[in-house]
Amino acid sequence: RIAKLHDTDLLPNNVNGWENSRAFLQQVVDILYDYIKEEHKRSTKVLDFHQPEDLKKMIDLKIPEKPMNLQELLESCEQVLKYSVRTGHPRFFNQISCGLDLVSMAGEWLTATANTNMFTYEVAPVFTLMEHEVIRRMIDLIGWGPNEGDAIFTPGGAIANMYAVNAARHYHFPGIKAQGMSDKLCIFTSEAGHYSIKSAAAVLGIGTDRCFHIPTDDIGRMDPEALERKIEECKREGLQPFFVCATAGTTVFGAIDPLQKIADICKRQKTWFHVDAAWGGGLLLSPEQKPKLAGIERANSVTWNPHKLMGALLQCSACFIRHDGLLMDTHQMAADYLFQKDKQYDVKYDTGDKAMQCGRHNDIFKLWLMWRSKGMEGYRRQVNDLMDMATYFTDRLKATEGYEVIIDKPEYLNVSFWYVPPSIRHLDDKEKYARLETIAPKIKAKMMERGTTMVGYQPDGEKPNFFRMIISNPGTTKADLDFLIDEIADIGKD
Numbered sequence: 048r049i050a051k052l053h054d055t056d057l058l059p060n061n062v063n064g065w066e067n068s069r070a071f072l073q074q075v076v077d078i079l080y081d082y083i084k085e086e087h088k089r090s091t092k093v094l095d096f097h098q099p100e101d102l103k104k105m106i107d108l109k110i111p112e113k114p115m116n117l118q119e120l121l122e123s124c125e126q127v128l129k130y131s132v133r134t135g136h137p138r139f140f141n142q143i144s145c146g147l148d149l150v151s152m153a154g155e156w157l158t159a160t161a162n163t164n165m166f167t168y169e170v171a172p173v174f175t176l177m178e179h180e181v182i183r184r185m186i187d188l189i190g191w192g193p194n195e196g197d198a199i200f201t202p203g204g205a206i207a208n209m210y211a212v213n214a215a216r217h218y219h220f221p222g223i224k225a226q227g228m229s230d231k232l233c234i235f236t237s238e239a240g241h242y243s244i245k246s247a248a249a250v251l252g253i254g255t256d257r258c259f260h261i262p263t264d265d266i267g268r269m270d271p272e273a274l275e276r277k278i279e280e281c282k283r284e285g286l287q288p289f290f291v292c293a294t295a296g297t298t299v300f301g302a303i304d305p306l307q308k309i310a311d312i313c314k315r316q317k318t319w320f321h322v323d324a325a326w327g328g329g330l331l332l333s334p335e336q337k338p339k340l341a342g343i344e345r346a347n348s349v350t351w352n353p354h355k356l357m358g359a360l361l362q363c364s365a366c367f368i369r370h371d372g373l374l375m376d377t378h379q380m381a382a383d384y385l386f387q388k389d390k391q392y393d394v395k396y397d398t399g400d401k402a403m404q405c406g407r408h409n410d411i412f413k414l415w416l417m418w419r420s421k422g423m424e425g426y427r428r429q430v431n432d433l434m435d436m437a438t439y440f441t442d443r444l445k446a447t448e449g450y451e452v453i454i455d456k457p458e459y460l461n462v463s464f465w466y467v468p469p470s471i472r473h474l475d476d477k478e479k480y481a482r483l484e485t486i487a488p489k490i491k492a493k494m495m496e497r498g499t500t501m502v503g504y505q506p507d508g509e510k511p512n513f514f515r516m517i518i519s520n521p522g523t524t525k526a527d528l529d530f531l532i533d534e535i536a537d538i539g540k541d
């Protein structure tokens with residue numbers, strides 16, 4: 048019967064269309080149920096990879112002139128899922144965001160159903176209060192006082208970092224908001240810091256040449272002495288350093304910069320201290336792991352992405368600013384069609400004018416619901432278990448012939464390693480590392496063809512291409528980690 052129906056037979060186009068609507072939605076949900084069930088089976092492939100030109104021929108993506116019927120739409124849904132990467136599969140290790148938390152997913156379904164905009168209390172009353180509550184909880188975990196801090200949920204950690212740079216600039220140079228920038232400002236992050244800091248320098252008119260990348264030690268942590276030397280050198284050259292980004296959990300190695308030392312430098316040099324804890328912020332949920340982030344409580348701003356370690360569905364990122372009122376001062380445009388001052392409620396609950404964007408997605412409900420489902424105890428256990436898994440995986444690599452770990456004791460959940468095929472194991476280091484450059488890409492290509500698992504690779508400075516394993520899906524077991532080790536060795540054997 049669905050094949051005879053079109054969207055004109057559904058609510059709201061057909062005022063009597065409830066039964067049709069229910070039947071259609073039920074079938075969509077059945078497709079999603081099947082997908083979720085299959086995704087969690089080890090026998091299911093992580094992906095069914097095809098080259099772009101082939102995939103274009105296999106899947107109909109055209110926008111038609113004539114309406115498609117509901118059966119055709121259901122088939123489209125099935126087809127799209129068939130060729131999508133199963134990021135919730137317990138053997139998907141390719142990205143920092145992985146896994147599929149079903150409570151968070153249920154939250155996303157409700158969010159889509161409520162379909163509101165987060166800019167004003169009048170259209171998002173419950174979600175606004177919920178956001179306020181969760182922000183206060185996260186500020187408490189960061190370690191700021193009860194009267195300190197504000198935050199904005201953003202479309203990703205890169206934008207959260209840009210918010211921090213912009214707020215810092217407004218704090219130090221408030222005139223720029225109206226008059227534009229004539230001063231020579233400069234900012235700092237480490238060589239392993241996220242590229243979004245450089246991108247913020249480009250977007251905000253600071254200039255990428257004035258985003259300085261400070262060298263790191265052998266496990267990817269910023270060298271604080273080099274930072275202070277560079278800040279002083281910039282001052283001597285007439286630049287105005289105002290912002291330092293330390294990273295808690297770098298993208299490739301998961302390194303945590305020496306936050307206390309960097310906080311001391313920022314204090315001495317009178318610069319803003321930002322901590323990009325997009326990835327590492329989740330460690331604050333474990334009393335056992337939290338000491339690794341000691342010093343974060345001294346930050347002027349923090350980026351923290353619950354869609355990473357906390358496992359909230361994409362996207363869920365936030366920028367926290369310690370100085371209450373600064374987000375509003377920095378971004379407020381006071382559009383009087385949205386933010387009327389004479390509304391019948393306390394307009395401090397209209398959060399939209401703190402944001403660079405106007406329309407803002409509801410990213411809070413899925414986080415709030417999942418956090419309630421785990422409680423603080425559940426997250427503590429989840430984070431600690433993942434850390435144990437990363438140790439297990441590192442030890443297994445070290446004990447397995449053909450594998451070389453890059454960092455002997457990773458600080459976090461990134462485990463980087465080379466697989467060295469038997470034919471080049473006897474070579475001296477220089478020749479071996481030269482040959483290794485092509486090994487990881489070749490193994491990755493075959494891995495994608497097999498579709499059995501997925502893990503990322505990259506070079507880093509002098510280091511030839513290596514695999515970067517991310518262990519952040521609570522559904523992953525030790526047997527899945529063992530599988531990856533065997534699979535790479537099987538694909539990579541000569």
Ligand code: ABU
Pocket residue numbers: 141142143144204241298325
């Ligand atoms: N900052 C985005 C991280 C992307 C990834 O490596 O999964």
